[in-house]
Amino acid sequence: MATLRSLRALDWLNFFLANVQTGFGPFIASYLTTNKWTQGEIGIALSVGTATAMLSQVPAGALIDALRNKKAAGAAAILAIAACALLLAASPTLIPVFAAEVFHGFASCMLTPAIAAISFGLVGRHALGDRLGRNARFASIGSAVAAGLMGAVGEYSSARGVFWLTAGLTLPALLALSLIEPVGDAPGMPTSPEKRGSMSELLRDKRVLIFAACIALFHLSNAAMLNLAAGEVTTHMSDNVQLIIAACIIVPQIVVAALSPWVGRSAQRWGRRPLLIFGFAALPVRALLLASISSPYLLAPIQAFDGISAAVFGVMLPLIAADVAGGKGHYNLCIGLFGLTAGIGATLSTLVAGFVADRFGNTASFLCLAAAGALAVFLVWAALPETRDAAEADSEGEGAPSASP
Template sequence: MQPSRRSQRSLDWLNFFVADVQTGFGPFVAVYLTTQAWSEVQIGFALSLGTLTAMLSQVPAGMMVDAAHDKRRMALLALVAIALSAVLLAAFPSRLPVLTSEVLHGFASCILNPSIAAISLALVGREALGERLGRNARYASLGGAVAAGVMGLIGTYLSSASVFWLTAALTVPSLLALSRIRAEDMRVVRPQTAAREGRFRDLLADRGVLVFAACAMLFTLSNAAMLPLAGAAVTRVTGEEANLIIAACLVVPQLVVASISPWVGRLAQQRGRRLVLVLGFSMLPLRGALLALVEQPYALVLIQALDGFSAATLNVMLPLLAADLTRGTNRFNLCMGFFGLCVGIGATISNSLAGLVSEWSSPSMAFAMLGSVGLLCTLLAALAMPETRPVEPAR
């Protein structure tokens, strides 16, 4: 049974508005707290608390979503919690409410993302999941790009707090889109046998899970620090023009992700997962090499387009591989949580390691190091990752 057009389009808009909501909790938090006379140490502690909460919540949140019968209700609760965290930030910019907001947002995000992936799986089934995830990534990228521009404008011309009032308001269309996904269009995904329900340690015994987890960690270890490192170098050369260059570097990859994500999903369905992983991950060493060699500031925008190719790959393939590797079990979201934990670990290490190499040697050497990690990630996917595409489409 094919899901209705209404449910499919509602899921598209859910991804669009959820990306709008999540954009408000990016760099805007640091800007807002700075206007409230918070010190850099205090801001760093608050942001680190949110990051740590998100990392520690990945696996428990995945288990909660797996255990929930109604995935839409889990997404609803997560959106309400995110709205509450935005209101706390906007209305009470003091220590305890802000820290509570960061913890609440970190945990709610870990519930929301796997819930949307589970809704996608229930709507289209495993045989069409790749293309559906591509559509999710397209609308999320468009939503993130639009929200970044709008929030930047209202934060500049109204107030920094208005960003978070808008964030809370945007949960309303998100909830409306969620409510329009019809329950009768969603398939019940059950494990084939009780013996295959498994536990967390069973995931850790699966070669494919371990290899892709290592790839996810190496990917973000290579990728996360590239733009911040390049941004620091550009700022030293161009001064205030750096804001325009960095803004373009954020928007261009989003547009690339929106353009190619459905194609990435279709290619994974038609030609296999490993081919897509190798193609997407190979952008990392290429990008690292170009950033190490090219010194023209505006060339950074073109180089950052490569980030769109690799980001589209990870955005689509992470939930798709989680679905492949947990086929016949009820551990889809637990697997996604484990992969998300590995992504968080890689991102945490990346900036510190790149900063140390840049300080001890040079930015070019730091880019070379990050590119080498990306090459290792590509080789691991090519040589060790098993192909997980089903031999025959599910009937």
């Protein structure tokens, strides 16, 4: 079993990785806007990164499944992200920005399955919901702390300083990773090739295909929303821009920190579908609110809806992957497949939102994003089967009182 030291180190790893990844969020859109990039150009640049991640997700997941040393893969990805931050800080021009987006997209697609595999290996399948909720809590706290620091650096120093800080935050992340002790395969995860299911079997699974479509629609609605709002704030305000963007990141992270452990426990008790509907429904509500407001100071409160969606999605993706593929030896490959569909949705989101915003205005762009979110809710409600198996449901039902920490 996992030691307390490893579990605490995993907490801090999630915290510092969120610190690092926060620097690659809406701060990029604001940074490029201040350097005279248009919304369409920013959309193309961001789409380069998501397209790279999209193409790398499946091979990255298969690679993590095959590798015994998940920690080494995670360390390599963290170092690559540090290099990307330094490249962005050095020169916000076409080639460096595109190169940073490519390398960041590749490195990020290694991190998600690596951390999920480490978590699965430490606690096993039946405790995975609680563990994923804890991962999300520490990640959200890390994002909130980093957003505050980066907002202050961007406001009182320079937007470029955000990326110097991002690179520096990779050091404690590497330290936390080094403190996690090696663990074996998780209970229920096949260790021999003979026990592994085939990839074609995974791709024929109705649950995998429908959830993948739901993920694509989720990211089609979600990916461009905050970047679009951040660009609008930067265009129409001269003061407090970085602080408002930081608040837009901090508010949802507070919600995620509060909500994620409850999501993990509730998914074990009630199943996955009710929580997915709850989380996905926040997307169209958020987009419609963003389309209707005139004051930039209302952006931060509206971002609470982003926290609801992020808490549910962040726990559900690796949990449903464990449901449908954890016992077949393709857990990380399944996460990679889901990441591929997320990349498709995110790439289309930034491209479509940037195109519509440049030609028809931001309000029309937000309405398009709301429509995609509403379609995602409908697909979850109408077509997605419950993935929690009957044996686990019986076990959780009998032991429900002990599910609370």
